[in-house]
Amino acid sequence: MTSFSRDAVKYTAVFGSGEPRSRKRHRSRISRRIEPYLMIAPVVILFLGLIGVPIVILVRYSLLNNVIYVQHSSFVGIANYTSILSSASFWSAVEHTLIFTVVCVAGQLALGFAFATLLNSNDVGTVTKAIFRVIYILPWMFTAVIVALLWRLLLDPNGVINYLLGLVGVVRTAFPWLATPGWAMACIIVINIWAGYPFFMITLLAGLQSISPELYEAARVDGADYVQQLRNVTFPQLRPIIVGIGLLDVLWTTQQFTLVWIMTGGGPLGSTQVLGTYIYTLAFQSYLMSPAAASAILLLLGSLVVAIFYVRHQRRLELT
Amino acid sequence: MSVMTSTRVRRKRVWRKTRLYVALLVGAIFAGGPVVWMLSSAFKSNADIFEYPPKLIDNSFSGSAFNAVFDNPEEIRFFVNSYAVGLSVTALTILVAIVAAFALSRYKFALREPLKVMIIAVQAIPPITLVIPLFGVVIALHLYNSYEGLILTYLVFTLPYSVVMMTAYFNSIPRELDEAARIDGAGSMRTLLRVILPLARPGLVAVGFYAFMISWNEFLFALTLTQTDNMRTVPVGLTLLMGQYNYQWNQIMAMSVLGCLPVIILFLIFQKHFVSGLSSGAVKA
Numbered sequence: 200m201t202s203f204s205r206d207a208v209k210y211t212a213v214f215g216s217g218e219p220r221s222r223k224r225h226r227s228r229i230s231r232r233i234e235p236y237l238m239i240a241p242v243v244i245l246f247l248g249l250i251g252v253p254i255v256i257l258v259r260y261s262l263l264n265n266v267i268y269v270q271h272s273s274f275v276g277i278a279n280y281t282s283i284l285s286s287a288s289f290w291s292a293v294e295h296t297l298i299f300t301v302v303c304v305a306g307q308l309a310l311g312f313a314f315a316t317l318l319n320s321n322d323v324g325t326v327t328k329a330i331f332r333v334i335y336i337l338p339w340m341f342t343a344v345i346v347a348l349l350w351r352l353l354l355d356p357n358g359v360i361n362y363l364l365g366l367v368g369v370v371r372t373a374f375p376w377l378a379t380p381g382w383a384m385a386c387i388i389v390i391n392i393w394a395g396y397p398f399f400m401i402t403l404l405a406g407l408q409s410i411s412p413e414l415y416e417a418a419r420v421d422g423a424d425y426v427q428q429l430r431n432v433t434f435p436q437l438r439p440i441i442v443g444i445g446l447l448d449v450l451w452t453t454q455q456f457t458l459v460w461i462m463t464g465g466g467p468l469g470s471t472q473v474l475g476t477y478i479y480t481l482a483f484q485s486y487l488m489s490p491a492a493a494s495a496i497l498l499l500l501g502s503l504v505v506a507i508f509y510v511r512h513q514r515r516l517e518l519t
Numbered sequence: 520m521s522v523m524t525s526t527r528v529r530r531k532r533v534w535r536k537t538r539l540y541v542a543l544l545v546g547a548i549f550a551g552g553p554v555v556w557m558l559s560s561a562f563k564s565n566a567d568i569f570e571y572p573p574k575l576i577d578n579s580f581s582g583s584a585f586n587a588v589f590d591n592p593e594e595i596r597f598f599v600n601s602y603a604v605g606l607s608v609t610a611l612t613i614l615v616a617i618v619a620a621f622a623l624s625r626y627k628f629a630l631r632e633p634l635k636v637m638i639i640a641v642q643a644i645p646p647i648t649l650v651i652p653l654f655g656v657v658i659a660l661h662l663y664n665s666y667e668g669l670i671l672t673y674l675v676f677t678l679p680y681s682v683v684m685m686t687a688y689f690n691s692i693p694r695e696l697d698e699a700a701r702i703d704g705a706g707s708m709r710t711l712l713r714v715i716l717p718l719a720r721p722g723l724v725a726v727g728f729y730a731f732m733i734s735w736n737e738f739l740f741a742l743t744l745t746q747t748d749n750m751r752t753v754p755v756g757l758t759l760l761m762g763q764y765n766y767q768w769n770q771i772m773a774m775s776v777l778g779c780l781p782v783i784i785l786f787l788i789f790q791k792h793f794v795s796g797l798s799s800g801a802v803k804a
Contacts, residue, residue: 506643
């Protein structure tokens with residue numbers, strides 16, 4: 200690009216102004232057509248090499264009897280898919296993933312909205328607001344590994360949560376939350392909501408602040424109470440944001456691996472096995488790469504369906 | 520009569536304010552309580568981690584767990600690795616995202632729309648799906664157990680949203696400005712450097728912080744694409760600590776505190792920039 204401008208300077212110096220100017224313009228038009236492709240090339244090359252090629256490889260893995268851990272593998276067609284689709288543990292992982300995703304996204308949205316509303320209130324001073332905002336964002340600053348380890352400490356049978364619940368009289372013994380089927384999943388859901396709501400809070404707070412006060416005034420003049428204002432002003436105005444980050448969160452939550460892996464490893468008795476941990480266990484613990492590849496492809500297809508909605512939504516936003 | 524209504528109104532306002540502050544405090548305990556406990560445990564001796572009744576600060580209060588982390592060259596190495604990878608990913612993400620976003624924002628070209636769709640769609644690909652084949656690809660490229668392997672992989676995850684965010688930022692800068700620069704004879708790179716980038720600084724900060732955070736926090740690929748302990752990053756190192764010392768909770772918490780400090784400090788410094796950049800990316804692509 201710099202050589203181009205140097206050339207341009209050379210041209211003007213040699214030919215002066217006049218005819219060369221149109222040649223310069225001609226060159227500039229060609230380079231303006233190539234330039235954007237050069238600029239975007241690094242992204243495209245990286246994506247082709249580290250996403251495109253791997254996905255092709257993955258599809259191939261899923262059609263072989265086994266790979267990486269064996270010397271010779273042979274083509275078995277869709278056998279891996281049929282065996283995965285008829286396996287009870289796969290469907291149980293799908294069910295857990297769906298429950299986990301629906302409750303987590305709804306919980307994060309509700310909590311994020313509640314905190315955003317609190318922080319948007321006019322009855323709180325600016326400094327107080329800033330302090331609470333930082334506190335509320337805190338959980339989001341921790342990586343999933345740290346979140347998992349911290350909550351394992353808190354939820355330990357002899358840990359501080361059991362102590363506090365004992366004071367209120369809810370729990371009498373050293374209750375093993377993460378070792379009890381049923382409770383383990385509930386705990387992981389709460390923890391994931393704890394770790395993820397700040398993203399909703401931040402974006403919804405920005406959204407709330409961008410709503411024109413005149414809309415609320417008009418609603419108040421029409422005699423709308425708080426709930427009616429919420430339904431007729433706040434939600435319609437926030438809808439594009441809620442749908443956008445909601446879909447993004449659905450994608451992230453269905454793919455959750457780290458938190459579950461470190462909290463419970465999918466146990467007890469598979470009660471917290473989600474697709475992320477299911478695929479990882481198949482591939483790296485049971486050494487069944489091909490069935491793992493097949494279930495990874497199924498998860499990918501599911502994610503792409505959500506992605507289509509997400510892309511459509513983002514494009515529509517762009518047009519308005 | 521009017522006095523009565525005014526006291527009632529005042530009482531109502533006081534009631535509303537009390538309710539608001541109670542809600543704020545309950546929220547703060549929910550959000551911050553676990554974090555306080557993490558700090559408290561990091562300053563305890565391991566014998567007192569599960570003492571009964573639990574105390575926030577007990578007799579064993581000391582920084583010995585932190586000293587233990589600092590004295591262990593293996594644990595220091597986890598941090599060195601995390602910083603090396605994180606800073607490289609941040610620098611490369613900013614560089615590549617700026618140039619790509621400039622093309623998407625300021626040029627009209629045939630493949631622009633499909634490329635935009637691709638960049639948004641790529642965010643949907645589950646990491647767990649990619650980890651199986653990438654394992655093979657990284658070995659084939661001789662990048663297994665190296666910084667380069669991790670850095671390249673992380674770029675795949677930082678770039679899509681970074682490009683989206685940057686494009687949104689560039690789009691918000693009036694085109695008339697770069698047309699004026701062009702008329703003054705500036706080339707496209709000069710326009711980008713002199714006109715657009717100074718105005719897009721909040722967007723740059725947002726992208727940089729986002730990239731660092733993704734890379735600093737990543738676990739799955741750090742676990743599968745590295746092999747030896749001297750190549751492990753902080754998140755994987757933390758899990759190693761659990762097996763190694765048989766639950767040295769105070770050290771695990773001390774290392775967790777150290778592990779989240781860079782992200783928290785960066786966030787506090789760049790809060791405003793980050794929040795506005797993030798939401799502009801989320802609201803408009």
